[in-house]
Amino acid sequence: MDLATAIGFIIGIGFMIWGITLTGEVTTFFHIPSIVIVLGGTVAATFISFPLKKVFKTIKVVKNAFIEKTIEPVEIIQNIIELSNVARREGLLALEEAAESIDDEFLKKGIILIVDGTDPELVRNILETEVAFLEERHGEGQNIFQTMGGFSPAFGMIGTLIGLINMLKDLDDPSGIGPNMSVALITTFYGSLFANLIFLPLANKLKGRSREEILVKELILEGLLSIQAGENPRIIEEKLKTFLSPEQRKNMKLEAESEGA
Incomplete structure (x- = not known):
């Protein structure tokens, strides 16, 4: 979690x-009526704005914001270096057997394309297209939550107008002005609360998850093309390290030194 x-x-x-x-x-x-106005209006507007299928799909995606899916770029780089050493010693065809023990479907797909002798430019196009569509699918979920974050305060204001209308209707009763005004403002409160504590933060969390996954896939793509080009494993390692943060590079260096000792 x-x-x-x-x-x-x-x-x-x-x-x-x-x-x-x-x-x-x-x-x-x-205040239940205020919650109903804000949530009901936000959900209704979301269903109007997006296809039903995508909305339900996005609801399932929410779990990704609560599940910590660790993707270690350092581990991926080490796997690619091992594959490059295999390809250098035994040839590209030897990668087919090595691919059987790999869990990452994207990496496995790239290896199969290379083993099949696919043109490097075509390999790049196929994998880049997959990354692009992955980013687009992720963007749909983010966009829905961002949209809900925009609708929520708007329906809060609608609830406020409803409260003000009720207040003005009973203006001849001074005792009802305070409670009606309070209800009107509470609806605005809920609209801002749902937007800034739930919908927009969830959109940002999903966006961060997507960036991490796409970064790893771009790293894999660059590594596979380098293997196919027959580059030296050390050169490949240095090239892929550019995808890492300074802290990750330092940790990778420490791990290499400890293994060497």
């Missing part, structure tokens, strides 16, 4: 409740 997502929600809700208790009562801010 991704603790950052869980901790973020807990801290956000916790500090919100704490802040409310310092100035008033929590029950004052719990």
Whole structure:
């Protein structure tokens, strides 16, 4: 489980409740009609904006924000270096057997293309197309949550207008002005809360996950093409290290030194 997502929600809700208790009562801010207006309107507008199939698919994708799917670029680089050594010693055809023990489908697909003698430019085009469509699929989920983040405050304002209309309707009753105004403002509160604590953060989390996965796939693509070109494993390693952060490069160097010792 991704603790950052869980901790973020807990801290956000916790500090919100704490802040409310310092100035008033929590029950004052719990208003079912306001929640119905904001969530109902946001969901309805989302269904209107996107195909039903994509909306349901995105709901399933939400789990990716809570599951920590660790993709280690350093480990991928080490696998590619091992493959390059095999190709250098035994030839490209020997990679077919090595591919059987690889779990990464993208890497395995690239190896099969190379073993089949596919033209390097065609290999690049096929794998780049797959990366592009992966990015597009990921972008759909991000876009839906970003859109919900935009709709939510808007329906909060609609709820506020509803509350103001009710207030003006009963303007001859001074005792109802305060409660009606409170309800009107609570709806705006929910609209901003859902947008900035749930929908937009989820979109950003999914965007970060997507960037990590695409970076690894670009790394794999560059490594495979280098193997196919017959480049020296050391050159391939130095080339792929450019995809890593300084900290990751340092850790990779330390691991190599410890193995060498």
